[in-house]
Amino acid sequence: MNIRTIAITAAALGLLGYLVYRSEDATTRKPVANKVTVLYWEKWTGDEAMKMRRIVNNFNASQDHIYVKMLSISGVADKTLLAASGGNPPDVAGLWDTQMTQFKDAGALTDLAPLAKEFGIKEEDYIPGYWKLMSPGGTLVAFPTTPASTALHINKKFLKPGEVPPQTLEELDAFTDRISKVKDGKVELAGFMPAEPGWWNWGWGYWFGGKLIDGDKLTINSPENIRAFEWVLSYSKRFGVRETQNFQSGFGNFSSPQNPFMSEKVVSVMQGVWMANFIDLYNKKLPWIAVPFPLPKDQQHLKGMNFIAMDTLVIPTGAKHKREAFEFIAFVQRQDQMELLCSSHGKNSPLVKVTDKFFNTHLNPYIRLFDELARSPNAAYIPQIGIWPQMDSELKNAFTEINLGTKTPKEALDAAQARLDPQWRRYQQQVMGRSITTAEAKP
């Protein structure tokens, strides 16, 4: 090999190396003079991202040694995970609460307890349900950006003057029977549909006193869950399987004027605190109220039952500037910033202390109800289990099979339990490193 060839090869490799080095630098951490750049990947895009950016700007304006660079990233969870495995994750990532346990078990998240202590952030500052979502399995791995609670939203046009909204599930069923319209085999109006919007199909059992996991035992096919799915089935029987399918296929996207609640095809829906924002955006004239989602007559002791959830900020394992990243997270947790963010997103606050101004100026006229629901000791949330994605997938499938009439609730839930049990045992052994006794290993 002559000198010229060696020189060309060396130059080519050098150029390649330089490009790899600079591309990382250019796309991620272009430094701001004399400041540590904290890279923040966020799932939000559009308006929601813009509102978060205001908080980031407030932080940056308050700083002389940290600069937070926020990037909206699609598929943020997968990318964060892969970036962490590649040793170059962002310093802060905006994820969902549904991923916390799985990510924590995978070793993808930093334990934030020591930093929280250092910054004086305490458990008592947060509404208990949200604190539990922040610390799956007792390890503090996330802090909230915006939380949510849920309630039944009713189109007021369909309530008689002075009529009290349904107080029990049985009254909701009767309300549905009274106002739904089915003409020539076509559903024209539905009082209520458990499958709309379909985001909590996994959780109807909670309304009947059920759970999906008890201790570390899966209870998918418990009598309470079967009862709940029988109630779900009663709705597809009420409207007809085919008729329900056709009716639902005509629904537009959630975030559009064709949303079935906004377009007045479905009179009442379970929705989160954010719904007021969307109503304001797509059908301002819609007269609506929000009430706690009714419970069956025999489950009234579960008063305050609703689903809570939240968007989270985490520091992935291997982040380069953990302390600075936490300084930013702590800033977001300040009451003024948190209320600014939550009110702009149309959410309730995750903090125990809330100002009157927050309640009085909030876009959602029922914000106090949502705040109350979030604080309820009966508030429920997704099971904190690392195989949640598998469980979610199985329950979605069971829900569809039941609605289509291809399986009875018991058959569908038995099948889901049978599939999930070995997966859970394997997960405990392989991911959590727990040894399983012979008795437990038996199906």
Add this chain to the structure above:
Amino acid sequence: MKSEARIAYLFAMPWILGFLTFLLYPVMASFFYSFTDFSVLRPPRFIGLENYKEMVQDEVFWMTIRNTFTYVVAAVPLSATVAIILAMLLNTKVKGLAFYRTLFYVPSLVPMVALGILWLWIFNGEHGLLNMSLEKLGMSKPPNWLGDPAWSKVTLVLIAMWGSGNAMVIYLAGLQDIPQSLYEAADLDGARLVAKTRHVTLPMLSPVILFNVIMGMIGALQVFAVPYVMFPNGAPARSTYFFTTYLFDNAFRFQRMGYASAMGWVLFLITLTLTFVALRLSERQVHYDRS
């Protein structure tokens, strides 16, 4: 010469490096991971054949195999037939042929995700263009293409024909390669269109058909984007849950990279076997000699 060879290797080096880094290494790594429990962040743990054993007992795995095979069996021949018919039509001497050729090829350029969204509107059970047309034609209860498990795979098979433009171009090239003298000889023997198609066109086109069928089969075994966009979670009732969707879910939703790697290798073996079978079965039907 030696110096020239070195220069050639040097110029080929970017590709060689890319091949080694982005193809060969991941392929080899996935083979190793298929024998491990690997959740991306933790180091892989060797578990021997456990992933493969689990696959045998995994109901959903077999369901995705059935769904994928049903799709392949229906979509590949149908798409090939449509592409051949289109190519034969476009091989005639009509005005504006170039325009028609472009028109039929353009759909295959539409990105998959955009395609999925487009078809969602066409096949919508309540307001879809297709069902509205069927109702106008007198069908009182047109199928629920997206919500009924009996129709969801049919929907995807119909959509598969949308991309026939690619294959059509190849068939068209094959058709134009058939010597005109064969048709003239057939004319002298009094052969009509059907006889000419059966005894001249199809035998002469058989190598191209084999190539397209094998490529179509490989593509259909890996069907992913359109069902992923149109039928989240393999809905309804996992009737559209395909092999690659389940593989993707295992890798990225369930964080079971080891199991997903094992699935990848099983798909490779299935593809290899089917290709081999197709080649063997077609030995008598494919005519390569044009002398």
